[in-house]
Amino acid sequence: MPDDELTDALRAAQHGDDAGFALLWRTHHPSVLRYLRVVAGDHAEDAASETWLHVIRDLHRFHGDHDNFRGWLFRIARHRGIDEQRRRSRTRETATPPTRTAPDAAAEAAEGAATSWALAVIADLPADQAEAVMLRVVIGLDVATTAGILGKKPGAVRIATMRGLRRLATHPQIRTREGV
């Protein structure tokens, strides 16, 4: 999707056009949801809903082009994900760890299952590395935007990304896959 088109959609949505908003949602919702699976685990759906409600509420106050919008969107998503996680872990002490959802490498058959598996493996990383890998490598944001979202220096983001990838490469399940 060309950026210009999405910027137009953003402008339209800001002026109340639901088609423009729908386009933005279709473009970004999968990424938001996957990122939130890493941040908030099982509560990703709720956190994503909260994120979009927040976007709807504050869209008219947003200034910037589509790239800025992506950064803004994922910053909101991160906060909602962390909130959701905190809220759930407070209400339910025995919150299941996200690793539980990691399916066996052999069990994945459909595309969605492969995605779930990949996200579960990434979520196994230390939190800062997992988020850096998701935002930088999977979603493809640039270093500056990622640093803004995570509240870190660009250098720290680079290091976290590298360490995360290295760690993933040594992950036992990936090694198994390599051997297949």
Next chain:
Amino acid sequence: MRSLNALLRALRTRRNKHGGNGTIADNGHPGLADLLEAARAPATPEELAGEKEVVAAFVAHRRRAARSSRRHRTKAKIRAVLVPVTAGLALLVFAATGVAARTGNLPQEAQQHAHRLFSALGVPAPRTGNPVTPSPSPTRPGPRPSLDVTALTWCQAWSGPPTLSREDRRKLSAAAGGEDGIEKYCRDLHRSASAQPPDAPSPGPSSAPAPSVEPQPSGPPATPGPAATREPGRPTQPGRAPTAPPSRKPSKPTHTGKPTGTPDEGRGARPHAGKQAASPSVAATPAAEAQRDPHE
């Protein structure tokens, strides 16, 4: 072999898509490339299932926002009209009060307040207590102001434990014609007060003992000038007019500050005084209060 092909394909697509990022991710590690590819896979139908709900929420929010902004605008418009109108009304009332005070058309109490209020703004008070006279005479035809009740309360205070204020003491001594005369004056006063009930069956002639006060040497100071100006306004008792002015005149200068207050207050206490004169101690308290009020 199959996996190698897949890996190569994955690497190629990632390089095309993400340029520099690919170099970190690839690392010559096929498993990692696969993993990242899986994480980046196109959206599944389940992931896009909630579109209708989200767009509906968007539309609802826009509608709500539009409505609230319209309401806000209406409110602002109402405020834009209401504020000047209220301010104008307030100004009008204020100005009208000022004019009424200037021309002396206010009721007694309000007139007093208005004088205090507007004198600061340079509006002079009306020349005489004239506006006072019309209002009391039609409503209260009976009681006539005179010194006796006031003086009685002074006498009470003078002899009893509730001490007499200096101002009242001065007035009392003036009425009695000197400090030495106070005792006799009060005795006379008490006598005339206890003699009053048979003379005064109704509030009307309640001022019967007044002549006994008035002949005193220096005249009653508590009913100053305005009492004289009121005389023409009471045609019902014309006979009293000639006697009052000469005795009251001398005390007038001492009360120029508040010409209208004292007589009116004193008169206000009169109807009770006429009925309760047999027990002056009862009448004393309200009368004393009424007397002191305007001077504070």
